[in-house]
Amino acid sequence: xxxxxxSNASTGGxxxxxxxxxxxxxxxxxxxxxxxxxxxxxxxxVYPKPKDLERYVAEGVLGFETLVDGFQRAATLYxxxxxxxxxxxxxxYADLDAKTTRLAAALLETGLLPLDRVLFQLGDSxxxxxxxxxxxxxxxxxxxxLAAHREREIGYLANLAEAKLHIVQGDDPKFDGVAFARKMxxxxxxxxxxxxxxGEPQAGVLHLQQLIxxxxxxxxxxxxxxxxxDPFQVAVFQLSGGTSGVPKIIPRFHNEYxxxxxxVAEWFEYRPDDVLFIPQPLVHNVNMGCCFGPMxxxxxxxxxxxxxxPETLVAMIETMKPTWLMLGGPIIARIEAAIKAGQIDLSNxxxxxxxxxxxxxxxxxxxxxxxxxxxxxxxxxxxxxxxPIEALDTTHGRPVSAWDDIRILVPxxxxxxxxxxxxxxxxxxxxxxxxxYRAEERNREAFxxxxxxxxxxxxxERRIGDKTYYVYCGRLKDLxxxxxxxxxxxxxxxxISGHPxxxxxxxxxxxxxxxxxxxxxxxxxxxxxxxxxxxQMGAYLKEYGLAKFKWPERIEIVSEFxxxxxxxxxxxxxxxxxxxxxxxxx
Numbered sequence: 001x002x003x004x005x006x007s008n009a010s011t012g013g014x015x016x017x018x019x020x021x022x023x024x025x026x027x028x029x030x031x032x033x034x035x036x037x038x039x040x041x042x043x044x045x046v047y048p049k050p051k052d053l054e055r056y057v058a059e060g061v062l063g064f065e066t067l068v069d070g071f072q073r074a075a076t077l078y079x080x081x082x083x084x085x086x087x088x089x090x091x092x093y094a095d096l097d098a099k100t101t102r103l104a105a106a107l108l109e110t111g112l113l114p115l116d117r118v119l120f121q122l123g124d125s126x127x128x129x130x131x132x133x134x135x136x137x138x139x140x141x142x143x144x145x146l147a148a149h150r151e152r153e154i155g156y157l158a159n160l161a162e163a164k165l166h167i168v169q170g171d172d173p174k175f176d177g178v179a180f181a182r183k184m185x186x187x188x189x190x191x192x193x194x195x196x197x198x199g200e201p202q203a204g205v206l207h208l209q210q211l212i213x214x215x216x217x218x219x220x221x222x223x224x225x226x227x228x229x230d231p232f233q234v235a236v237f238q239l240s241g242g243t244s245g246v247p248k249i250i251p252r253f254h255n256e257y258x259x260x261x262x263x264v265a266e267w268f269e270y271r272p273d274d275v276l277f278i279p280q281p282l283v284h285n286v287n288m289g290c291c292f293g294p295m296x297x298x299x300x301x302x303x304x305x306x307x308x309x310p311e312t313l314v315a316m317i318e319t320m321k322p323t324w325l326m327l328g329g330p331i332i333a334r335i336e337a338a339i340k341a342g343q344i345d346l347s348n349x350x351x352x353x354x355x356x357x358x359x360x361x362x363x364x365x366x367x368x369x370x371x372x373x374x375x376x377x378x379x380x381x382x383x384x385x386x387x388p389i390e391a392l393d394t395t396h397g398r399p400v401s402a403w404d405d406i407r408i409l410v411p412x413x414x415x416x417x418x419x420x421x422x423x424x425x426x427x428x429x430x431x432x433x434x435x436x437y438r439a440e441e442r443n444r445e446a447f448x449x450x451x452x453x454x455x456x457x458x459x460x461e462r463r464i465g466d467k468t469y470y471v472y473c474g475r476l477k478d479l480x481x482x483x484x485x486x487x488x489x490x491x492x493x494x495x496i497s498g499h500p501x502x503x504x505x506x507x508x509x510x511x512x513x514x515x516x517x518x519x520x521x522x523x524x525x526x527x528x529x530x531x532x533x534x535x536q537m538g539a540y541l542k543e544y545g546l547a548k549f550k551w552p553e554r555i556e557i558v559s560e561f562x563x564x565x566x567x568x569x570x571x572x573x574x575x576x577x578x579x580x581x582x583x584x585x586x
Contacts, residue, residue, distance in 0.1 A: 038232040045251045046435025056430045066229045066254040068136050070297045078299030084126045086304040104137035105220035106211035114139025117161045122169035123147045124282050127197040139227045143237040144283040158188035171199030178202050231255040238285045238376045249437035260431040263400040265294035272299035277322035279305035285376035310334040323350045333503030337527050357497045359393050371396045373472045378432030395469035404429040422473050425459040426452035483515040487550050495546045501529035510578045520578045521552035531557050
């Protein structure tokens with residue numbers, strides 16, 4: 001990898017935005033001789049404890065660079081590399097750097113101030129990436145909402161974070177984002193500006209391209225240089241992926257988010273000649289922190305998918321020859337016919353990221369597949385290209401940072417489980433959350449007494465060779481009580497995901513007067529496949545070796561799964577749907 005600071009960080013060296021090692025005098029002078037920490041704390045943000053922060057800085061893990069430093073380093077090294085690539089769109093690093101500097105300056109000229117919060121509500125596009133980088137350069141804090149969010153989520157988040165600017169897409173034929181943003185200004189008094197990212201300019205709102213054109217590059221550079229970014233300050237407000245309710249706000253800080261990105265880039269040795277295919281929302285943390293963010297810090301190319309229609313996905317893969325792909329079951333189902341027909345050639349791929357089912361996808365796609373487990377709250381786990389096949393196929397990998405720390409606890413306690421037993425993981429590390437924004441009650445529940453974050457997951461350790469790997473075993477609450485027998489939904493989902501007819505599976509309970517709950521498998525089918533019967537699925541799971549009481553007793557077929565406000569799987573909505581079907585059919 002061409003990122004010397006990242007490779008040095010992994011061995012305990014300290015570097016600045018160039019290649020020169022950082023000395024203690026540099027550290028002292030950069031902070032006026034004071035201990036490392038944020039200069040102007042934002043009320044409601046939980047910052048790292050000074051003792052932890054001092055340790056990470058002293059050991060060279062967290063430094064004095066911001067996300068802007070990281071991007072501009074790549075833009076300086078690889079100005080003519082293509083940064084963003086789409087159907088009919090190509091933008092070099094030099095062009096992206098120049099445009100985002102002009103946009104940043106124009107945003108400040110409107111009256112916005114550093115640390116003001118900005119609601120992002122637009123689909124994947126080059127404008128989204130440009131607006132994101134421009135906000136970072138201006139010291140503005142993006143709030144990573146989704147295009148699908150509506151009054152409840154946007155109103156709540158705008159008021160909670162006191163957002164000043166609302167960015168909307170502006171050319172969605174199914175949703176008038178500008179009209180919606182005007183309505184939200186009445187709900188959230190803090191909102192003062194609306195920015196339209198795309199489409200024909202509308203009266204009374206800012207327009208992205210017009211803002212860029214309103215200031216020349218020289219004036220913009222002078223204006224942006226006046227902004228003094230703090231590497232210990234909040235860079236982004238990410239959103240939690242809870243299963244219900246409105247999302248919680250997760251502060252991510254400049255130097256720790258940059259470290260997160262560089263750790264992932266080093267793990268997979270991202271290169272300036274890499275091309276990333278990522279047809280999922282760019283504002284999601286895994287896509288930002290592990291995919292397009294690290295790529296833009298490396299000088300690589302990020303492709304922008306305007307939609308997820310099969311013909312779009314196939315055309316992009318055919319023409320852009322990606323080396324890394326973020327794929328899930330539903331996306332693979334959309335392109336499977338083209339893969340089997342030989343229309344898609346993935347021989348150029350260095351790796352494909354998936355949550356599970358590596359053996360199945362490796363056989364189908366003919367490329368390396370790496371499992372991942374991660375949280376918007378921080379901790380990132382991946383399998384690695386050098387891992388043995390047993391680890392690649394049966395675990396979710398290892399933490400990407402040597403400073404990541406995982407404890408497996410007896411659920412609801414701070415007592416460690418026996419080695420190999422399933423328990424509740426608790427995480428701590430240089431890029432893991434210290435607390436949700438303005439959520440004191442939730443923070444009291446979410447952390448151990450010594451500051452480890454409880455994710456609400458189930459996990460176990462597995463020793464393979466001389467390394468410790470981790471296996472994600474589902475959610476604490478994703479359990480089905482069948483007559484006293486507890487069935488872990490994730491275990492069943494992992495078993496059924498290998499069935500040749502299944503593109504994606506979610507296991508949910510449905511009510512039963514005798515057993516209290518039984519298990520329903522909700523399936524998205526592969527293209528051209530018929531739904532397996534209960535008997536056929538039972539035969540498959542018998543061969544798989546899953547205990548009979550865990551087999552589904554009902555199968556339902558859907559075209560897609562419902563999502564929560566944060567864009568994650570909405571299990572509760574699926575439970576409600578299946579419950580209604582059971583009642584109507586009884």
